[in-house]
Amino acid sequence: MHTDTERCVRAVRSKDARFDGWFFTAVLTTGVYCRPSCPVVPPKPRNMVFYPSAAACQEAGFRACKRCRPDTSPGSPEWNRRADLVARAMRLIADGVVDREGVPGLAARLGYSARQIERQLRAELGAGPLALARAQRARTARLLIETTDLPMARIAFAAGFSSIRTFNDTVRQVYALTPSELRTRTSPPAPRTSPAGRNGPVPGALTLRLPFRAPLTPDNLFGHLAATAVPGVEEWRDGAYRRTLRLPHAHGIVALAPRPGHIACRLTLGDLRDLPVAISRCRRLLDLDADPVAIDDRLRTDPALAPLVDKAPGRRVPRTVDAAEFAVRAVLGQQVSTAAARTHAARLVTAHGEPVDDPEGGLTHLFPSPEHLAGLDPDALALPRTRRTTLLTLVRRLADGTLHLGEESDWPETRTRLLALPGFGPWTADVIAMRALGDPDAFLPTDLGVRRAARHLGLPSTPAALTAHAEPWRPWRAYAVQYLWSTDDHPINSIPA
Known part of the structure; x- marks a missing residue:
């Protein structure tokens, strides 16, 4: 977008926060770079130069604006x-x-x-x-x-x-x-490290704000995470979603809560070197770098979806902090209820997860890694025989590196690889693509809740016909699924009281 000078100038003049993170404005007369929504009086267009990243501004010799703090803007969608x-x-x-x-x-x-x-x-x-x-x-x-101090x-x-x-x-x-x-110059003084826990200060804890592009409807986002939380690994406590994190240098614990204009985030880290990774994964979990205006504008073109979008705009896709963990949980959730899936996952965590200490709540374990699960005796798993085969094949492929579910994954190729595994059908592959890989166009036409919503809205309810109808929703079909799910009276659609 930074090459469209006229459009960038209009965004800067209108101080349009929707474009924060899309591009950065460098001001030739002052030597600073800003976000488009910077509150200062916009410079003359001839003094503006537009860059696609903060790094490019810095390489060109510009420094960050002290007023709008462009380094804290949401990431590019x-x-x-x-x-x-x-x-x-x-x-x-x-x-x-x-x-x-x-x-x-x-x-x-x-x-x-x-x-x-x-x-x-x-x-x-x-x-x-x-x-x-x-x-x-x-x-x-x-x-x-x-x-911090x-x-x-x-x-x-x-x-x-x-x-x-x-x-x-x-x-x-x-x-x-x-x-x-x-x-x-930080004024007023920011919260420092080590907020109090049940037994005194919590070592390594940090409190920060995670920005996002408005609008954001938190109901399905936090409702889904709370309703599917695996005991010991995740919990809803005191108005916040909390979970353990497996990070490169040590484990961590995060608490995330919706607030007006931001997400409150409290991180307790075993090693501070994990801070940027933890922030990145939390943003990814909550889909905070999405462009809700572009998404909702596309989905509103369907008369069946338009009322749902207008009622609660800015729905996000609840994702994950660990793609391998989510893939395992998707297999455990095949053809069972949400409660049964949580029970299966909790048993796995209790028996094979790595214990952690949580001074502030009830978190007890990290979710077991594929490397640990790959060595399990099939008879030790309280699952149907075919599900055991599916689970063990998945974790062994993840453990030996023949299957990758990370940020580097090519979405279509990985979906094809998943479908080649025993016991993997379209629903399992697509829900992993949606929530673990982050594919914004992943679609679940065979999902029971999606088909029920389609019937309720007068849309085609057979998978083939619904897929054909959803073609104009591309590339945002994963968000359409969130709006379709919202028609059901299910705990995933509301934040716990």
């Missing part, structure tokens, strides 16, 4: 809508792959050369993978500086910098302030 190389690379960079494995590791995961990835990212985003990862480190550093040396390494000097230079270049000045 493009990376969740697309499955091409650039989108998959951006999802991996957000998940910290460059910091952990370097550009060669990023290239290996994507199956391309480092040169090809560099060239494509620069062509579309104006910056290469190292610059994009550096911009993410700067955002993490700012968050830790402003919301940690020493700067700890912040530097927690944010992923290789040295304190690099940390100081980057913060000064990006924000035109030293780390100490950035902390001093």
Whole structure:
């Protein structure tokens, strides 16, 4: 979009927050870059230059605006809508792959050369993978500086910098302030680390806000997560969805609650280096980088969906923080009720999950990894024989690397691979594509709730006819499913009291 100068100028002049994260405005006269909704008086068009990423602005020598804080804007919805190389690379960079494995590791995961990835990212985003990862480190550093009382040396390494000097230079270049000045100017003072738990301060806990594009209807989002929560791994407590997180360096616990204009997020991390990954996965879980206006505008073109969209606009797709975990849970939920699926998953967690300590609630385990489950005796699983075969085949393929369910996944190819596994039909493959892989166009025409809603709305209810009718809903059919599900009186459609 950044190449459409006239459209970008209109967005800046109208301070349209819907375009935050789509592009960034660099101001030649001041040397700063802003989000489109920056509250200051817009500069003259001849003094504006538009960039597709914060990293490109930084590489061009611009510093972040202190007023609108463009580094805190929602991410571009493009990376969740697309499955091409650039989108998959951006999802991996957000998940910290460059910091952990370097550009060669990023290239290996994507199956391309480092040169090809560099060239494509620069062509579309104006910056290469190292610059994009550096911009993410700067955002993490700012968050830790402003919301914790940690020493700067700890912040530097927690944010992923290789040295304190690099940390100081980057913060000064990006924000035109030293780390100490950035902390001093935080007003009013932000919440610090270690909020109180049942037994005193909680080590490593952070409180922050997750921004999103309005509108957002939280009912189905948090209702679904709460209604399907696996005891020990997830819970609804004190108005928040809480769950354990398996992260690269240690485990963590997150509490997420809807608030006007943002999602309140409290993270308790065993290792602060996991902060950017944890934030990225929580945003992905809640689908916070979606473009609800574009989605709803498309779905409103169907007269049957328009009243549902108008009643509760901005529905998101509840996703997952761990694609492998969700795939296992999808198999456990085949042809059984929500309650039965939770029971099966809870037994698996109790018997094979890794214990964790939760000083604030009732979380007890991490969900067992595919590597652990791959070695189970089939007779130890309280499941029908065919379901055992399906489950064990899945986890063994995940464990040995012949099946990947990550940010780098090619959606159509992965769906084909899933359908080739024993016991995998279209519903299982498509629900994994929708919630684990993040495919916004995944569709569930065989789902009982979807077919019941279709009949209620006067739509075709047979899978083939409904799929044909839903063709104009592309590429947002996963969101159409959320609106269809909303017609049912089911706990997934409301936040627990």
